[in-house]
Every structure is written in C-alpha cells, then in structure tokens.
Amino acid sequence: MNNTTLKQIAQTLGCSISTVSRALKHHPDISIKTREKIIELANTLDYEPNAFAVHLRTRNSKVIGLMVPTLSNYFYETFIASVEEESRKNGYALMILQSANDPVIESDNLKLFRQNRVMGLFACISAHTHHLDGFTKMIEQKIPVIFFDNVPNELSLNKVCLADEHAAELAANAIIQSKRKNIVALFGDPGLSITQKRMGKLNAILNQNKESIKLTIVHAVNSAEAERAISKNLSTKNKADLIFCMSDELLIGAMKAIQIKQFSIPDQIAVIAISNGFVPKLYYPEITYIETSGYKLGKLAFTHLMACLAGSTAIQELTVESILVKGGSI
Amino acid sequence: MNNTTLKQIAQTLGCSISTVSRALKHHPDISIKTREKIIELANTLDYEPNAFAVHLRTRNSKVIGLMVPTLSNYFYETFIASVEEESRKNGYALMILQSANDPVIESDNLKLFRQNRVMGLFACISAHTHHLDGFTKMIEQKIPVIFFDNVPNELSLNKVCLADEHAAELAANAIIQSKRKNIVALFGDPGLSITQKRMGKLNAILNQNKESIKLTIVHAVNSAEAERAISKNLSTKNKADLIFCMSDELLIGAMKAIQIKQFSIPDQIAVIAISNGFVPKLYYPEITYIETSGYKLGKLAFTHLMACLAGSTAIQELTVESILVKGGSI
DNA sequence: TTTAATAACGCAATCGTTTGCGAAAACATT
DNA sequence: AATGTTTTCGCAAACGATTGCGTTATTAAA
Numbered sequence A, B: 001m002n003n004t005t006l007k008q009i010a011q012t013l014g015c016s017i018s019t020v021s022r023a024l025k026h027h028p029d030i031s032i033k034t035r036e037k038i039i040e041l042a043n044t045l046d047y048e049p050n051a052f053a054v055h056l057r058t059r060n061s062k063v064i065g066l067m068v069p070t071l072s073n074y075f076y077e078t079f080i081a082s083v084e085e086e087s088r089k090n091g092y093a094l095m096i097l098q099s100a101n102d103p104v105i106e107s108d109n110l111k112l113f114r115q116n117r118v119m120g121l122f123a124c125i126s127a128h129t130h131h132l133d134g135f136t137k138m139i140e141q142k143i144p145v146i147f148f149d150n151v152p153n154e155l156s157l158n159k160v161c162l163a164d165e166h167a168a169e170l171a172a173n174a175i176i177q178s179k180r181k182n183i184v185a186l187f188g189d190p191g192l193s194i195t196q197k198r199m200g201k202l203n204a205i206l207n208q209n210k211e212s213i214k215l216t217i218v219h220a221v222n223s224a225e226a227e228r229a230i231s232k233n234l235s236t237k238n239k240a241d242l243i244f245c246m247s248d249e250l251l252i253g254a255m256k257a258i259q260i261k262q263f264s265i266p267d268q269i270a271v272i273a274i275s276n277g278f279v280p281k282l283y284y285p286e287i288t289y290i291e292t293s294g295y296k297l298g299k300l301a302f303t304h305l306m307a308c309l310a311g312s313t314a315i316q317e318l319t320v321e322s323i324l325v326k327g328g329s330i
Numbered sequence C: 001t002t003t004a005a006t007a008a009c010g011c012a013a014t015c016g017t018t019t020g021c022g023a024a025a026a027c028a029t030t
Numbered sequence D: 001a002a003t004g005t006t007t008t009c010g011c012a013a014a015c016g017a018t019t020g021c022g023t024t025a026t027t028a029a030a
Helices: A006-013 A017-024 A032-044 A051-058 A074-089 A103-115 A133-140 A164-178 A193-208 A223-235 A248-261 A294-309 B006-013 B017-024 B032-044 B051-058 B074-089 B103-115 B133-140 B164-178 B193-208 B223-235 B248-261 B294-309
Strands: A063-068 A093-098 A120-123 A145-148 A158-162 A182-187 A214-219 A242-245 A270-275 A288-291 A317-320 A323-325 B063-068 B093-098 B120-123 B145-148 B158-162 B182-187 B214-219 B242-245 B270-275 B288-291 B317-320 B323-325
Touching: A006 A017, A006 A032, A017 A032, A051 B051, A063 A074, A063 A103, A074 A093, A074 A294, A074 B074, A074 B093, A074 B103, A093 A103, A093 B074, A093 B093, A103 A133, A103 B074, A120 A294, A133 A145, A145 A294, A158 A164, A158 A193, A158 A294, A164 A193, A164 A242, A164 A270, A164 A288, A164 A323, A182 A193, A182 A223, A182 A248, A193 A214, A214 A223, A223 A248, A242 A248, A248 A270, A294 A317, B006 B017, B006 B032, B017 B032, B063 B074, B063 B103, B074 B093, B074 B294, B093 B103, B103 B133, B120 B294, B133 B145, B145 B294, B158 B164, B158 B193, B158 B294, B164 B193, B164 B242, B164 B270, B164 B288, B164 B323, B182 B193, B182 B223, B182 B248, B193 B214, B214 B223, B223 B248, B242 B248, B248 B270, B294 B317
Parallel strands: A063 A093, A063 A120, A120 A145, A145 A158, A158 A317, A182 A214, A182 A242, A242 A270, A270 A288, B063 B093, B063 B120, B120 B145, B145 B158, B158 B317, B182 B214, B182 B242, B242 B270, B270 B288
Antiparallel strands: A288 A323, B288 B323
8 A cells, every 4th residue: 555654754854753743734833844845745745644543543533324224215315415425524434334124233233333433323223123222332432323214212312303293294284185085094114213103193183184084004014015005905996095105115116006007196096195205206297295305304413413523412303394395196 | 432442451350462452363372261251351341442443553444435426326326235235244344425426526535535544445437537547546556446337438447337238239129129110219428438338339239220220319417308308209290119218317207208298108109228127117017127236236346346355456347247127118 | 300392471563643741942031 | 141932843652453572381201
C-alpha cells in the first residue's frame, strides 16, 4: 500500500511529527511558513491520514452502523440512501449489515458493530426479535441506538417511525369517503409493531363508523400469500369492493390477483395502500396511497442520532407525518 | 464506551498483555490452564478486540468499499445484498457510498475509501466518469478495484459484467421468433458501457436478419422519458408492435404508456425487456425478460475480489450469463 | 549431577496519530 | 541589561493490539 505517513513527511522536512500533525490541521502554534511547506509536501505525496490510527487515538470512530432485515427492499433502500447522504456530508462512514430476519445473525452483526466501534446504530429489528440484550448492551456502553420502522415495544428507547396510526387514519378516512362497504384489509406479520399499530387504528376507526362497513382482516407475510388471499376472496360471491394493503409487498400480490381476474379499478374494485410510493405509480390507474417516506425517515433518524452523539440523553419517539397521495384507484 | 482491553484482563489476572493476546487466539505457547482462565474472564467481561488497533497493527483493515451511483435501485440492491452476505461470512465489513452520478462526489468518495484503508473496492462508475485517475491511483497502491455493471472501456481493468451482448442476443432471437416487424427499442444513456454493448448487439442481429424488421432506437434516461417516447409512438398510425426495453426503469415508463393507451399485451403489442426480474413480475401478463441477476453478479464480483486479495494479478473481465424468463408478453 | 531441550511466559518495539507540557528562540517591556 | 511574553516547535506518552525474541522454570537426556 505504501501510504505516506506523518513520520515520512517529518523526516524529509527535518521537523517533528507533532509539528507536521499540527500544521496539517492549521494549529496556531505552527508558523505560516513551515505550515505551507508541510502542506505542500503532504499534497504532492498524497498524504491521507490513516483512519485507524486516528480513531484509535481519538476514540472517535466516525463510523455509524445500520442494520436492516434485508437490503432488497425499496423502503429500506430509500432510508439507507438518505442516511448515507447525511453521513457522508458529516464525515461519517456507514457500515451496513443485513439480518435476514434471523435473530442469530442479528446478534452476530451486533458483535461486528461493537468490534468496529461504531459510534451509533440505526436498527430495524427482525420480525422475530424478542430479546434485546445485544441492543441494550450497546446502549449501556453509551452507543446510541436509533430504532426505525419496525421497532421494539419497550419504552425508553430511541425510535423513529412512520406515523403508523396517522397513516392508518388517513387510509380509514379515505375508505369511508369512498362509500365502499365490503373492505378487505391486508396486513403483514402480526408480530411486527407496524402491523399492530396500523391495524389497531384502521380497525378502530372503521368499526366506530356509524354506517355499516364490513371489514375483513387478512394477514399475509409476502406477495404470494397476499395474491392467494385476494384471489380467493374475489372468487366468492360476496367479494370485496375495496382492498387496503398495509405495504408495498402486499399491494403487489393484491394487484396481481386483481389483474388476473381482470377486474377494473376503481369501478369494480377500489385499492388503497400504505406505501413508499414506487409501486403504486407502476400501475394505471395509479394506486392511491398513504406515503411513508423512507427518505424523510432517514433524515429524521440521522438528525436524532446526531443529537444523541452531541450529548442529548432525552429518549424520544419521533415520527414523520404521512400524506395521502391520490391516484385513480379509489 | 468503557470497553475492556487486553491490558485490563492482564492486570486483573496478573499476567502480561502478550499472554492474554496469545491465549485468546489459542497460541500453543500458552498453557491450557492459563488459557482457560483468560478466556473465561474475557467472556464475562465481554471483551471485543478493538478493530482499529488490530487493523493498525496488522495493516489489514478487513473493510471493503462499494460505490454505486444510487442506492435506490433494485439492481444495485440485489448486488449489494449479495456482496454484503459474502462479506459478512468472510469477516469483512462493507463501506457503502453513493456517487449520485456525480464525478466530484465520486472522487471524494475515493478519498474516503483511501482514508479508511479499504482493502478492495467494488465500483460502478457514474455515467459521466471520464477520467479514472482516482481509481488508477488506488490500483497502483495495490488496492484491487473490481468494476461492475457500468464499467470503463479501458483495458486491463478488473471487471465483472452482465453478459450484455449475450442478453441482447437472447432478446433479439426472441424478437425474431415473435414475427413482429415493427420494433421500438428503448436504450439508456448512450454514454453507458451497458447501453453501447446491448445496443450494438441487438442492432447487429436484427439488421442482419433476412426478413425485414423495422427497428427504431430511442434513448431515454429515465422512466418519464421512456413513457413519453412510447406514448408518442403509440399515437402514430405506424405504431410499434413490439417494444424492447434495456432496463427496468425504461420498462416502467413503457408499461405506463401502454396501460394508459389501454393496449392489450401481447395481442396488440408485445413487450420484452432486460431486467433484474422484479418489475416484470408486477404486471399481468408478466413481462418476458432476459434476466440479469445482480445477485449472481455480486457473488462473482466477490469471488473475483477475494482472488485478487489472495495475490492473483491476472486482470480479468468476467461475465454472468443471462437467461430468458418467459412471461406472457410476447 | 550436569547439560540440553522444551514449555510457558514477559519485554518491548511497533502500527500512525494526537496532545499536554516543557523548552528554546524571538520579541517586547521596563 | 534584565526580565517578562509570545511564538514556534519537539518530547514523549498515550490509544489497543501483535509479535520477535529473550528469559525463566520445568523436564528429559546423558
């Protein structure tokens, strides 16, 4: 690798390492003359500080960890893209690991994060994570952990979430406005916090509605299951006239079933989803959806982490508001 | 942070740091008795080696860099997911940066990679990268760079690519078999190596075809442009009867136009694309596509990098084969 | 009993920086 | 001229691990 070091610069210039170090960061103790000499040589030699040495000495790794169940997911990608952008701007490096929804891999990953002395961590826990030992251990070691999207139920943790209840509320209102009465609502894994929150709110609002709405709740953990469920429903005589999907993945499955049955949207069946915005725009008419921006969530999460690193100890649960994006599907 | 160190273990046990260090890695010089004592204490103290200290001393960072134009892209996602998987299995950490297709950010990123002493780099260059100085500097410093997907034209670089020509050939053959005669082919930025390769081959095969195929080539750099182009074409009286898209992004635009015009697939118009496989399966009928697996490409790239790190100096340009995945769109 | 061999461990240098503190040199003040 | 200030720099100790080599015990061989 043959990287130039402070020592080399010092030797060729006949001064001390500390002088070189200080000169390169414009320390007032160093005279302008020597400073310029040093900087010039450093430039021609392509000097790059060895991050490991710096971090070892300063105990400031400038590395942030990020863990998601999987990287192949449009929502996480936008979240990560957003966080990466901010990290780079602020001089942090991102270390990204995926848990594959496996608690074992998850805790292995936490060990890797600790070994690499990350200064903070963004974590979206897997659907099957029940004990948070690894996470709490980090928090005890003063490494702030910002949970995002699917977060633990435990109190007194830093969380940034989509405004799940609010999103469900927007969806519910749109459903009520549509006057449709036979609703099928697709939800994901019942163990997920986002499932619980979204389902609870939607259920509450639609059930308290004076007019008689028939709400059927179906759980599906992937597109295929969603497709099967909707396909089955659409074959019955008492079929739904509106389908709600709590996520893009379920929307994909539902749309597949609808397309195969050749039902026209929104005449024969209306569709509304909670989504990141990519999938709904693929169809025509575009699907009406409640936007849940991974991008905004990423910005929020980063700001929150920076605050923690700056010393803020207030535990907070923050949310980004949702908005209704009208398509033509309802 | 309060992390336990070798020194702390050594002091509480009354032995030397080197003994602790050796015991923890089962060095034969250390007796079994002391070794076990040390390992036990290390476990109860949650000892984790400080990666920075280790890397500084061993000059082996165990960090791999990865740069893509953007993270919000299904193809890159699968590539990254694949590389991350292998990295983790092999004890490497991944440092991921996006260039936003901006050569300036690109070279800033390279500096970050150098500062963090990455041992190797996966890079998909931006569409506007013309001088490779930063990259060649790394290569000179014995840091292997594996270019992937959109790669420089320069020879003697390590590259892993989709079998672009082969993919185009498969598409061309499928087009010929379809008997359609009025083809519109959508291609991306003419500056991209993948555009050139795919276009060249498709053009060559279709033009040498004895039967008279009318091939219209259109460049579009995003979905919106693709939609506009196809929409315009479908409004003419001499409209296309088959549309080829070289990427998912263009496919999305084309499909939007087709859906809006309410043309039925494949009766009124056939569609075929080169794709990673996610988007084509959203529609019904599913779009026939030539699969370009980011996942496989990632595996190949990783293997290639490992070979380079192991000392292989052979410059290679590797490709992953494509396959035709039949949908109902042609 | 002496010598040689081996097992088990510690010393100390090293990786490349950062930084508190002291020292010499230059300058300013009486 | 003597003293006090500043400016400008170097020394040396960290940060936490690795490792060649030397040093003791311990055991085996002669």
